[in-house]
Amino acid sequence: MRKVIMWDMVSVDGLFEAPGHDIDWFVFEDELAAYIGETQLEAGTLLFGRVTYEMMAAYWPSAEGDIATFMNGIEKFVFSKTLGSADWNNTTLVAGDAIAEVERLKRRDGGAIFIFGSADFVATLTAEGLVDEYRLGINPVLLGKGTPLFQNVPERTELELTHVRPLKSGVVILHYQPAKA
Template identity: 80%
Template sequence: MRKVIMWDMVSVDGFFEAPGHDISWFVFEDELAGYIDETQREGDTLLFGRVTYEMMASYWPEAEGDIATYMNGAEKYVFSRSLTRADWHNTTLVAGDAVAEVERLKALDGGSIFIFGSADFAAVLVEKGLVDEYRLGINPVLLGSGVPLFKPVPKRTTLKLTHTRALKSGVVILHYQPQPDV
């Protein structure tokens, strides 16, 4: 079974967007680009909510480089009840049951499935136990306000730290796996 990996940059105080959907605050440099290049190869499918999809689709089709090649070539699913079309190459629009569709995708052959951003959509998958790994790039900044990455959950989830990587920029990358209830 394929695994779903939630990968996001986040401030020390837990925000993945500053007010106004601003993501210009996070540190992006060569060492982070290298990490992304190393790890994205395991995934071949991307999941987005509408807001993140629209932001990504407005940027990546015209971008260049290894990350752009990956983003534009990967199979993409956007989960939205309001979009009527999704024109970014290799994108499928899903208006129905997100949980059932993600369960179906996990059962297919292929690489890992990444969720970038999309906190509202991801919250549904977190609540249903469909996220197999959390990868967080903790940025050395306190935003004070913005959009929190994690929404309230109905129960506590214990996480096991499986990987750490400190970058020269001060970003610390953490990988966690949810642990079964005991």
């Protein structure tokens, strides 16, 4: 069974975007690029909610470099009941039952399934026990205002720390898995 892995950059105060969907505060440097390069080798599929998809699809098709090549080439699914089309290369629009589709994708062969951003979608999958791992890049900044990453998680979810990787920039990468009951 394929793993669903959520990966997000967050501020120390738990926000994944500043007001206006601003993500310019992310610390991006060589060590983080190396981590992304290593971990993207695990991925076979990306999942997005509508808002994150629209931001990604507006940026990556014209970007260059290894990450852009990865983002533009990998299989992608966007989950939305309001989006009319998904024109970014290798993207499938899913307007129906998101839970059933993610369960189907998990049963397929292939690499891990990654979710970037998409806080409400992650909360939905968390409630159904479909997220196998949470990866957070904690950035050395307090934003004060913005969008909390885990604002809509319906109930307490105990997590086990499985990996810590501090970077010279002050970013700390944490991997968590849902705790076994």
